[in-house]
Amino acid sequence: FFSAWFGLTWSAMSATTSRRPVFYPNPSPSAGEPFLRGHCSGLGDGPVTVTPCDTGGDPVQLTAADVCPRSEAEPEEGVADAASLAFLNEPSLLDNIARRYAHDRIYTYVGPVLLAVNPYKTLAELYSREAMDAYRGRAIGVLPPHVFALADRARRMILSDRRSQSIVVSGESGAGKTESCRAIVDYLAHHSREEAEDLCTAMLSASPLLEAFGCASTLRNKNSSRFGKLMRIWTAAGGASFSHSSIETYLLEKGRVSNHAPGERTFHVLYYIAAAAAAAGAGTDATAAAAAAAIDWAPLAAVTEAARGGGAGAFRLLCPSGEAAQGGDAAPHDEAWGSTSSPAAEFASVVSALGALGASRGEVQSAAQILGAVLLLGNLHFADDEQDKAKVADERRADLEAAAALLGIGAAGLEQRLTSRTVHSGRGSMYSVRYDRSLADGARDGLARELYERLFGWLVRRINTSLAAPSAAPAAGSTAASASGSVPARASAEEGGSCYVGGSCYIAILDIFGFESLGVNSLEQLLINHTNESLQHFFLDRTMRAELAMYADEGVPVPAIQLPNNSACLELVQAKPGGLLCIIEDEGCVPQANDHTLVARFFGSHREHASIRLPDVILASGRRMPARKSAPPDGTRFVVAHYAGEVEYEASGFLSKNLDALHPELPLLLQTSAHPLLASLFATSRDGGADAPSAATP
Numbered sequence: 001f002f003s004a005w006f007g008l009t010w011s012a013m014s015a016t017t018s019r020r021p022v023f024y025p026n027p028s029p030s031a032g033e034p035f036l037r038g039h040c041s042g043l044g045d046g047p048v049t050v051t052p053c054d055t056g057g058d059p060v061q062l063t064a065a066d067v068c069p070r071s072e073a074e075p076e077e078g079v080a081d082a083a084s085l086a087f088l089n090e091p092s093l094l095d096n097i098a099r100r101y102a103h104d105r106i107y108t109y110v111g112p113v114l115l116a117v118n119p120y121k122t123l124a125e126l127y128s129r130e131a132m133d134a135y136r137g138r139a140i141g142v143l144p145p146h147v148f149a150l151a152d153r154a155r156r157m158i159l160s161d162r163r164s165q166s167i168v169v170s171g172e173s174g175a176g177k178t179e180s181c182r183a184i185v186d187y188l189a190h191h192s193r194e195e196a197e198d199l200c201t202a203m204l205s206a207s208p209l210l211e212a213f214g215c216a217s218t219l220r221n222k223n224s225s226r227f228g229k230l231m232r233i234w235t236a237a238g239g240a241s242f243s244h245s246s247i248e249t250y251l252l253e254k255g256r257v258s259n260h261a262p263g264e265r266t267f268h269v270l271y272y273i274a275a276a277a278a279a280a281g282a283g284t285d286a287t288a289a290a291a292a293a294a295i296d297w298a299p300l301a302a303v304t305e306a307a308r309g310g311g312a313g314a315f316r317l318l319c320p321s322g323e324a325a326q327g328g329d330a331a332p333h334d335e336a337w338g339s340t341s342s343p344a345a346e347f348a349s350v351v352s353a354l355g356a357l358g359a360s361r362g363e364v365q366s367a368a369q370i371l372g373a374v375l376l377l378g379n380l381h382f383a384d385d386e387q388d389k390a391k392v393a394d395e396r397r398a399d400l401e402a403a404a405a406l407l408g409i410g411a412a413g414l415e416q417r418l419t420s421r422t423v424h425s426g427r428g429s430m431y432s433v434r435y436d437r438s439l440a441d442g443a444r445d446g447l448a449r450e451l452y453e454r455l456f457g458w459l460v461r462r463i464n465t466s467l468a469a470p471s472a473a474p475a476a477g478s479t480a481a482s483a484s485g486s487v488p489a490r491a492s493a494e495e496g497g498s499c500y501v502g503g504s505c506y507i508a509i510l511d512i513f514g515f516e517s518l519g520v521n522s523l524e525q526l527l528i529n530h531t532n533e534s535l536q537h538f539f540l541d542r543t544m545r546a547e548l549a550m551y552a553d554e555g556v557p558v559p560a561i562q563l564p565n566n567s568a569c570l571e572l573v574q575a576k577p578g579g580l581l582c583i584i585e586d587e588g589c590v591p592q593a594n595d596h597t598l599v600a601r602f603f604g605s606h607r608e609h610a611s612i613r614l615p616d617v618i619l620a621s622g623r624r625m626p627a628r629k630s631a632p633p634d635g636t637r638f639v640v641a642h643y644a645g646e647v648e649y650e651a652s653g654f655l656s657k658n659l660d661a662l663h664p665e666l667p668l669l670l671q672t673s674a675h676p677l678l679a680s681l682f683a684t685s686r687d688g689g690a691d692a693p694s695a696a697t698p
Contacts (some may be wrong), residue, residue, distance in 0.1 A: 019068040023091030024050050024062055033098075035091035054558040069479050074099075080145050081109040107145035110244065113543060114150055118176035127183055132190045147180050151187040154507050158235060166508040170535050172644070173514040181229075182207050188233060188242070189508070192611050195241035202466040203233075203245060205356040209463065212272060214249070216256055217265040219518070226267070227456075228512040228531065234469075234504045243504070244469035249460050250512075251531075253524050254453045255657060257374065258317060258445035261520070266317055266381045266451070273371045274315060275343030278307035294351045294361065295368050302402035303372040306379075317378035317448065324459035357466040368404040368675035370455050371527035377448045379506060382419070382440045390440035405670035407451075408674035418443045421663045446662045452683040469584055517569040517647045523657045526580070526649055530573045530644055536643045537566055567609040573640075578605055580612075588659050595636045595651045603633050611641045615648055 023035040037053040040062075049066060051059045071086035078099035079085060085092050093110070101117050106126075108115045125131070126146075135148040137156070143149065154165040167184060169177045179301065185207060189200035207301055211223065218224045228250035236243035256266050265271065280297045297304055306314040313319045354364050376399045382390040392400045392415050404411040418436045515532045516525045546564055551558045573580045583601050587593040606612050607629060614627035615637045636651040670682040 021053075021072050022050060022067040023070050023089075024060070024067045025093070033092065035068075037070060038067075040170060044169060062328040067145055068256065070095075077103045078108070079104065081111070082115075083109070083111045105144065107147065109140070109145045111543075114145060116147065116171075116176055116180055117540070118174060118179075119393070127186070128188065132187055135187075136191055147183050148187050151184045152191075155188060155191065158505050158507055159241075162505055164505040164508070166510065168510045168535065168539070170512065170532065170539065171514050173218065173224055173516050175514055177511055178211065178215065178223060178225050181509055184509055185231070192242045194548065196243065198240060199245060199497075201497045202357060202463070206247065206463045206467070207358070208349060209353045209459060210247075210249075212269040212346065213267060213459055214252065216253075216267050219261070219263050223268075225253060225511060226256055229510075231284045231509045231511075233509075234506045234507040237504055245467040246464050247467070248461055249456075251524075251527055252453055252456055254456075255524065257449045258378065260320070261518070268346070269350060270315075270371060270375060271312055271318060272347035273368060274303070274307045274312050274318060274345045274375065276347035277304040277372070278311060278544055279344040280304055289388075294355070294364055296365055298370045299369060299406060302399065303375060306375075315375045315378060317375060354462075359461055359462055363462075363677055366675050367455060367458075369675070370451055373403045373406040374448045374451050376406070377444055377451075380418075380444050382437045382444075384437065387434070388436070389434040390433065390437045391415070392419070407670065408678060409669055409672060413669055417663070417666045417669050418447070421665060443666070446660070447666050449660075450662050450667070458677070458681055515642070515644045517645065521649045522646055522652075523584075523654045525647065526573070526640070529640075529644075529647060530570075530581075532644070533566055533569055533573070533642055537570060540564065540566075564643065568609070569640065569642055572606060572609055572611045580606075584654055584658050588655050593655065595654055596633075598654055599633045599636050599638055599651050602638055613639050613641075 007454060011145050019039045019041055022038055022040045024038050024040075026032060026034055026036050038050040038060075039053065040048045040050045046064075048064055049059050050062055050067060051376070062249055068089040068091050069087040073086065076097065076099065078096040082096050083089065083094050085096060097108055097115065097117060100106070101119075105117065106117045106119050106122060119526070124141050131146070133150060134151050135143060135146060138149070140149050140153055150167060154167055158411045164381065169180050169184075171177050185203055189203050193200045210229065211225075214225060214229075215223050230248045230250075231243050231244045232247075233247065235241065256483060257270075260266055277294075277297065277300055279423045280295070307524055349663050351364055351368075355361075355368070359367075364485070379399045379401070380396050381393050383393040385391045400415060401411045407414070418435075420432050422430050423433050424430050512535065513528045516528055518525060542562060548558060548563075570581065576582055580602060582604065584598065587598045587601060590597075595606075602612065613629070614631060614633060615687050616624040617627050618624055637650065639648045641644050667682045671679055673679040675683075
């Protein structure tokens, strides 16, 4: 959004001044910095001559619009608040951040906004208890920029002014959003422990659990959040301290349970339990003994045997297509990310955190067995019987039986639901439809995803139970909560929004997945990027438009500024009716619809829209040429122009992912589980309604 201010800085430059320091675009940005330093002469409406400083090359001819003014008076280590730069333009901002980054100063203010750059190394002293104490009660700007300063300001404002506060953490994938949110929670817990020790303990225990179950290693980020999270921390009615908290989660990328790109991983906790199972009873890892003390590994014998024999490579969901060489049974974290723990130790930490949140030993055991069943389900593959229909392959029948035992259901019933479904005719009769191997694979993966998603939902509800005020906490073992994990007892905000019923205010911390543009972008990326598109719109409203409105109210003269506007892209995706999301929903109800007809309908409705286009045409020479607007869609690809840049999406799988069809017979079977926790997970549908009673038998 700083581009809106670029033109204003030129008013400080004299057209008669020669040898003016400037930044100019790097003709080869992929080979280095996006901007280079130089000196220019002849500033005006015509061409300018720039003499490079960095390369010592020949002067280059550019236009005045291509160069930005540069100050040579800035300190080598940069300035703490970029708003104080002599020239606030994109190159100056990036140069200042780079200067600070070189001195391990990863935080920089831009007025009320805090920029953070991922250091990709541990800076322990930056987050020490001494640092937490130093920032308490200090106004922003007194000490160097820090996320603690923002957290302290929110804490002081809510306790003194009785106004709810929100901290929005936004950025691209790998920028460090999860770490920033963890630092904020750590700071608030550190300075609230005397007044609310139990709440602080629960808050600190929740973070590693959500990371274990909700984060995964991607090509860009070894600890990427694959879900969105909104955490609210409420004050007591008197406003003197914090009293309770809750967490809502959004859009868990459960497809990652069964499918992830080469070089990426599924969720951390599945690697953790595999490593702990391999170490259990081996006596080679002291941390394995800690995990074994809380887990009965006997029911998980099939998991421990496979893990000891092949590590993570023994499980298809962990290392698909023989990717064990890319990680084997190593931890999802490595030295570059500051981790010194083994995956078995991480699992022991998960077990310990669950206990700290009040989970019973039986619940912890059931959770471990569900994770083990997910791993074993992933190892099932199917063969053709004499009728060319699917059956569990003989060599994987032991995995079927072990998975069924872990789920507390019969192996025959599980195989039947994975390889067939019952159809009810209009006349009241029923008949069985057998699956081919492809449909059986889909049922297997769908069940694994559903088990994991419902376990994740239980985890969030369990966390919310521990975070609740004593009078609002449900009875132990209760699963009554919304599907997102929030505690319904918390009243919604009043009109105007600052305080809650009973005079209680809150600090809200939003941690949402970052903007993504991958090699292949699917429905998950469209939803993630649309979320970030909405956040960008909110950000501009609160930081730019609101500021300009305040200047206008106070009579402060401000030059006309053309602010970026991404409303068109938002409408393209979310408009009702007719937006892309509505079209995806509609096509899922159309007989014979497929991903090709979906893309055809996208362009049938939005061919002239500025924010969507067909992909470039690649010529025989390798050169790319823009596709004609009138050209019919060829395939399932389309391009959306987001605020952060264009992203090409591959629509294959959009409809199936949106429907996420799991035949009702599988959830009904799991309602009959001998394990109370698992049966309760399937006693209600994902939207909170009750599932139909089951007549299924194990």
